[in-house]
Amino acid sequence: MNSVKMQPARKSRAAKKPGKTPAVPQAARAYHHGNLREKLVAATEALILERGVDGFSLREVARRAGVSPAAPAHHFGDTRGLLTEVAMRGYADFGDVLAAADARGGNDPAKRLHEQGQAYVTFALKNPARFALMFRTDKVDITDAKFLEISNRSFRTLEGAIRAATGTEAEEELSPDGFGLLMAVWSIVHGFSHLALGGEFDYAARMRGGKEAILKSFLPLTLKHLPLPSGNIQKAR
Amino acid sequence: MNSVKMQPARKSRAAKKPGKTPAVPQAARAYHHGNLREKLVAATEALILERGVDGFSLREVARRAGVSPAAPAHHFGDTRGLLTEVAMRGYADFGDVLAAADARGGNDPAKRLHEQGQAYVTFALKNPARFALMFRTDKVDITDAKFLEISNRSFRTLEGAIRAATGTEAEEELSPDGFGLLMAVWSIVHGFSHLALGGEFDYAARMRGGKEAILKSFLPLTLKHLPLPSGNIQKAR
């Protein structure tokens, strides 16, 4: 029944013969419409935003892009390939956001960490679907070289601030305490993001100022306890 | 081809007629084998341990329990119902573990928090599949009354330690700073768990002592930065 649903669009090919072939290939519905790859990525981002990462369906994406279910395979191999691409784009933006935050911190290590932490959570809450996908290691090919490279950039800007905070040169290994600080900072911002996205703060938010309170109130209150390189952390120079 | 693969097992039902009906209904394969509900739960836990939460399949579970695909529906409604039940059992154990850790802390609020934090992560890493499921709010019916009650218990034991730390009575609301401390502690242990389970520490673990280093080394190093009720947190009495 619905296998026929799509047919009329294809039958309208007859209209192409007599009329002038449209000079503007804007909404090209031919075999090669050029930008399918981008269209699929866009459709995927929209879909996971609507239905969540697990609500994603390759066929649905193909449907929205106006192509057959097998078309995406030619560009991305399989579902995992498409999702990996989308995750990579997420990491690209994420890396930019973190780098910008790091820069705002100037040469104050504590401020760099705080700015990055705030940016981390803000990105997560403003891009819930992309963020969720980025850390869904089961949906993404984490062995992909390009993916590894681009996702590591985000990690390295956090590590950079930690190195500055502990006075660790680029070539030497992070001390255990420095590494502990790194994990602690990463854990707290990642945990907050994950809990918030999982709706774990929703009840509290309802009591304490609505949904927007999470970013405007809960996050600052939490970041007050962001581990800082002050105690017994070795700070050289 | 492989739709036939499973048939012989079902055809062996004929072996029941001529032989003596087994007096011991141990591996009962009759219509009512009594403990199907438990069997399904056990099969589900095994399956998500093997293939992850998303590798779960209701039909596969039914197959392992030796029943038809529609059998689980009668006990759990649908897939979500079954997963909700499994998540509840996870929360039951989780709550026990946290309560025991809390008790180990005696009346030292800082120690109570630290013990709970350590227990939190340890549970997550030793029960990866259950833990992942417990926080997959899309796979679980978080509106289920029984689920809410049992999952809130875990949250409340953490809150209890925070209340003790900030000297907040049971009937009064947590102060903003106390609430911030609560979120910070929760975030850091939850974030650590999530990152570790996502394999995000694997590369570092390979460099710094293998997989077991995560619990034995990484976790203590991280928990050094567990927020403590010392600074400007209001501590009454």
Place this chain on the structure above:
DNA sequence: ATCCCGATCTAAACAGTGTCAAGTCGAAGG
């Protein structure tokens, strides 16, 4: 002892999914 009833499970079907093997189309290069 029998009947029946409700709980339990099966069988068959439906709509949906991802992926694969062939085939078709259209443009670009020999």
Place this chain on the structure above:
DNA sequence: CCTTCGACTTGACACTGTTTAGATCGGGAT
């Protein structure tokens, strides 16, 4: 011109969760 090659479609296969209708059994009431 015509061949080749990348982009896309078609149709199939195996699998999924859920629904419907029917088969089976255990246990209480008569």
